Every structure is written in structure tokens, then in C-alpha cells.
Amino acid sequence: MLTDRTALRQRLEKATDHLETPLAAVDLAAFDDNADQLTARAAGKPIRVASKSVRCRTLLERVLSRPGWRGVMAYTLPEAIWLVRSGVTDDVLVAYPTADRTALRELASDAALAAAVTVMVDHPAQPNLIDQVVPPTDRPDIRLCLDFDASWRPAGPLYVGVRRSPVHSAAQAGALARMLADRPGFRLAGMMSYEAHIAGVGDDPPGQALRARLIRLMQSRALPELLARRAAAVRAVREHADLEFVNGGGTGSVAATSADPSITEVTAGSGLYGPALFDSYRSWRPNPAAFFALSVVRRPAPRIATVLGGGWVASGTAEKSRLPAPYLPEGLEFKADEGAGEVQTPLLGAAAEELRPGDRVWFRHAKAGELCEHVNELQLIDGETATPAPTYRGEGRAFLG
Missing domain, CATH: 3.20.20.10 (Alanine racemase)
Known part of the structure; x- marks a missing residue:
């Protein structure tokens, strides 16, 4: 199953357009x-x-x-x-x-x-x-x-x-x-x-x-x-x-x-x-299935779009691979001296020129389940329909504190 990013973005956007960010979704x-x-x-x-x-x-x-x-x-x-x-x-x-x-x-x-x-x-x-x-x-x-x-x-x-x-x-x-x-x-x-x-x-x-x-x-x-x-x-x-x-x-x-x-x-x-860390495996790369969306709130420069939030960093060694990966639209990257911030995250790249306040950027977490510690529910995407399902956190179950 190959991922058509343009089609995926359209489906995610249509299914969740009525929802506020931040939100997390599973295709x-x-x-x-x-x-x-x-x-x-x-x-x-x-x-x-x-x-x-x-x-x-x-x-x-x-x-x-x-x-x-x-x-x-x-x-x-x-x-x-x-x-x-x-x-x-x-x-x-x-x-x-x-x-x-x-x-x-x-x-x-x-x-x-x-x-x-x-x-x-x-x-x-x-x-x-x-x-x-x-x-x-x-x-x-x-x-x-x-x-x-x-x-x-x-x-x-x-x-x-x-x-x-x-x-x-x-x-x-x-x-x-x-x-x-x-x-x-x-x-x-x-x-x-x-x-x-x-x-x-x-x-x-x-x-x-x-x-x-x-x-x-x-x-x-x-x-x-x-x-x-x-x-x-x-x-x-x-x-x-x-x-x-x-x-x-x-x-x-x-x-x-x-x-x-x-x-x-x-x-x-x-x-x-299919979190971002598995992009570095040769034997098998799963389909990206889990995402989170943040809204653009600033345009500090022509090729910079800033989203609200973003510091959803994975556990493990403190290195770049633990940062979330900007995924949709394609062609975005972090500002080297800021990275993924808790309150705001500037994103660079040609795709940033097309983004305006209110637009969404879809990310992939570096790991899998840790995504669910940031949201109370996942939007389960079936075609162009989203159905909410509670995460452990949403059910009041934070087993590791």
C-alpha cells in the first residue's frame, strides 16, 4: 500500500475539518x-x-x-x-x-x-x-x-x-x-x-x-x-x-x-x-497510519509558517530522531535552532509559503503509542469520516504517571 500524500491530506482534512487542533488521527x-x-x-x-x-x-x-x-x-x-x-x-x-x-x-x-x-x-x-x-x-x-x-x-x-x-x-x-x-x-x-x-x-x-x-x-x-x-x-x-x-x-x-x-x-x-522511526528500516517500512495536526498561527517570514504547539518529543536518547516529523504538506522542516517547541514551532521550506493562519500541518510522531499521551481521543479515519475513540489518557488511565 503506497501512500499518496496529496490524497491522504485531502482525506484527513475533509474528515476532521469540523474539529479543533491539536488532534490526532489514525487512518x-x-x-x-x-x-x-x-x-x-x-x-x-x-x-x-x-x-x-x-x-x-x-x-x-x-x-x-x-x-x-x-x-x-x-x-x-x-x-x-x-x-x-x-x-x-x-x-x-x-x-x-x-x-x-x-x-x-x-x-x-x-x-x-x-x-x-x-x-x-x-x-x-x-x-x-x-x-x-x-x-x-x-x-x-x-x-x-x-x-x-x-x-x-x-x-x-x-x-x-x-x-x-x-x-x-x-x-x-x-x-x-x-x-x-x-x-x-x-x-x-x-x-x-x-x-x-x-x-x-x-x-x-x-x-x-x-x-x-x-x-x-x-x-x-x-x-x-x-x-x-x-x-x-x-x-x-x-x-x-x-x-x-x-x-x-x-x-x-x-x-x-x-x-x-x-x-x-x-x-x-x-x-x-507506522511512526517516523521506522522510516530508517530496510527490512520493512509500515504505512504511516497515525498523525497529529497543529494549526498555523503565525507567518513571521515568507518561507516560515509557525504552528501552535509541536513539542511532542519521543522518549529515548536526546537526538534529532526523537522529534516529530512534519509530514503534510510535504517539504517542511524544523528551524535548526528552535526545533519542536512546546508552545510554538516554526517550520521552514517551500511548502511554508503556501500556508496561512488557520491551515493545518500534519505530523508523525517518532514513536507509536506515546502520541496518545498528548490527546484524549484518536479520530479513526474511515474514508472521509472520522469517529472518535478514547485513548488510555482519555479514559483516565495514565499508567506511567
Whole structure:
């Protein structure tokens, strides 16, 4: 599905003309096409949708209704409980360990809820905390998933990847699995590993040819090492637990991760929205599906148009790639010494000459779900019609504060 920017702008403008800015929109045709392409790339393995990248119950339900998608990867335990209780899913894997005592008490108080939610562990102190909150004699078994570190450690202190789990070797995974399997009140149901240095790092950063070559070299070495080490770890864990699932990957590695025989399911979420960071991937570039619009309010110079707001910056390292991308009309760029401002954002370029106060500029966020922390609802665009759907924020659910 190729994006005709002129036609897209016309559809977005017509569908939302009656609404004030700032507003955020998701093009359902692009969203559905991205979902289908991810399913094809998964090659028959189920995809668990990463809710952090969507943050809208309506869209979570939409993708879960499609063939090939099954279960949710949530980012906090309170969110997981909410998604189960609201009927979005009965299968939630919490991607990060929790220290939320209130949520743990709620999980342990309901056998059906405990059967639907799997919490993450990578250290003995985490199940210790759960036992302190609710003793194993006073609760149903808590489902656990062992987080296996996917980072690449080529030599000595060199470390490539994100700092997640301390469990890096097959021997460490087997030892933790043995300890968890022997503890009352728990069931080791799954194992996961997230290869962030492969799934989350684009290998074609614009204007950075040397960096691109280095990233491709790193990924070509790191992936085979991970496949062998992960397979050994899965074997070691299965000696102590009858695993229901082995999860891996992200949008940027769905095809490569699905090809790993040790993996039973993959995770994806960002690819549904197609944020700007994925423009730097060679393997697959999703359709741009999520946008936000800001209004032009100033014309300080002939080739400058200033919009109100704009500082919707993504998390991560403080660099240019974390800025939103001006997308429609085509041919706009930030003023180098101002960037995306909280209150106003000057935009340069030939397209700026045609913009007048009251016109709109459509942006793409650098990441996916973080867009939803700025708005209470998404406008779901079907043809030339917009239907509002509340975001997590719009439902009063700011799970990370």
C-alpha cells in the first residue's frame, strides 16, 4: 500500500475539518494493511500486540479481532488487570517486572484474573516481593514469565542492547527456572526475550551511511549468536517447566524472530501506527497510519509558517530522531535552532509559503503509542469520516504517571 500524500491530506482534512487542533488521527486503511503485513511476516506464528504502542482499547480490540493476532503484551500490571476486566482480552503478558503492591493484591484475590495475567520476573527478589504482599497459601498460583536477556556481548565489557534482564546465559536461565519451579504459589508459564538491538534499531538511518553499515554489521553478527543462545536457554528452562509460550521480537524483527524455531509467538505494536522511526528500516517500512495536526498561527517570514504547539518529543536518547516529523504538506522542516517547541514551532521550506493562519500541518510522531499521551481521543479515519475513540489518557488511565 503506497501512500499518496496529496490524497491522504485531502482525506484527513475533509474528515476532521469540523474539529479543533491539536488532534490526532489514525487512518484505518493503513492500520489494517499494516496488521495484515505483520501477520504475513510472522509466517503462521501468532502475534501478541504490544499495548504500549497502541494505547487505545478500540484499536486493541480491532487488531485482536484479526486472524493471526492473539493476546496482549501490557506494560504495567494495573493496565493488564484493566484490559482483562474490561473484556479486551483474557491473555495478558506484562512486559516488565512489577512492584505495584495494590495491583498484586488485586491479582491474587481473583483466580480468573490470575489465570489471565502473566507477570515478568528475572530475579529471585521479584517473587519474594509477591510472597510478601500475599503469601502463597492465601492466593491462586501467579503465572510467571522468565525474561531472558537478548543483548549481544561480543567481547569483554562490550555490551550491545538494552539493559533489561540479568539472565544472559542458558545456565542462568535454567538455574532461575529451577528455583521458580520449586516455589509454591507460582507457575512458570512462559519465557521471553526482546532483541532491542535488532527489532528496535533501524539499519538505514538517513544521511548516516557509515552508521548504517556499522548497524548492519552488528545485527548480522548479533542475530546468529542470539538464536543459538536463546535455543539453549529454552531447552534449559523446559527441563524445569512446561512452557506455554516463548515470546520474542518486535515490529522491526517480526520476520527474523518468527523464523527462530525456539520462538512460539512474536510481539508487534509500533508497526500498526507506522511512526517516523521506522522510516530508517530496510527490512520493512509500515504505512504511516497515525498523525497529529497543529494549526498555523503565525507567518513571521515568507518561507516560515509557525504552528501552535509541536513539542511532542519521543522518549529515548536526546537526538534529532526523537522529534516529530512534519509530514503534510510535504517539504517542511524544523528551524535548526528552535526545533519542536512546546508552545510554538516554526517550520521552514517551500511548502511554508503556501500556508496561512488557520491551515493545518500534519505530523508523525517518532514513536507509536506515546502520541496518545498528548490527546484524549484518536479520530479513526474511515474514508472521509472520522469517529472518535478514547485513548488510555482519555479514559483516565495514565499508567506511567
